[in-house]
Amino acid sequence: MFDSCALWAQSKNHVTLFDCAYQGFATGDLDNDVRAIRLFVSRGLELFVCQSFSKNLGLYGERTGCVSVVCASPEHAARVQSQLKIIVRAMYSNPPIHGARIAARVLNDPVLFNEWYAAVSSRSLHLVVLSSAYREVVSGSESSRS
Ligand SMILES: Cc1ncc(COP(=O)(O)O)c(C=O)c1O
16 A cells, blocks of 8 residues: 555655654554655655654653655755754744653663563554454444444
């Protein structure tokens, strides 16, 4: 499916924006959850990735995340960076730093990283079990409401 999305984006010359707000929660595997993004990059597509750590690092309200932009050339990257600086300056200038420091601490320390990854994976498994139980209840019920 991602393959045909990439082909379609390529054929239309679209720039894709990925909203990555739940990395690790879909399958419990951080790499697997971003395989679509990596596929697009491997096909040479220019794209934006908006990454939030609100959910997977429990940092709601801290405004912790980042935007990454993959460009086809250093010239494109310089133009995009210049535009982003204008937007950032007008919108928030300096982002809050507290949550970013927590994220950096966890993601850059191998012990904390493994502890966090295990928690994300087990939460993901829990969500899979819950949603399949929910599906069973809903599909088995006689309610006419969706
Ligand atoms: C799919 C999706 N993208 C983005 C966001 C925004 O994340 P943030 O809390 O970092 O603003 C959310 C928030 O719930 C979300 O569900």
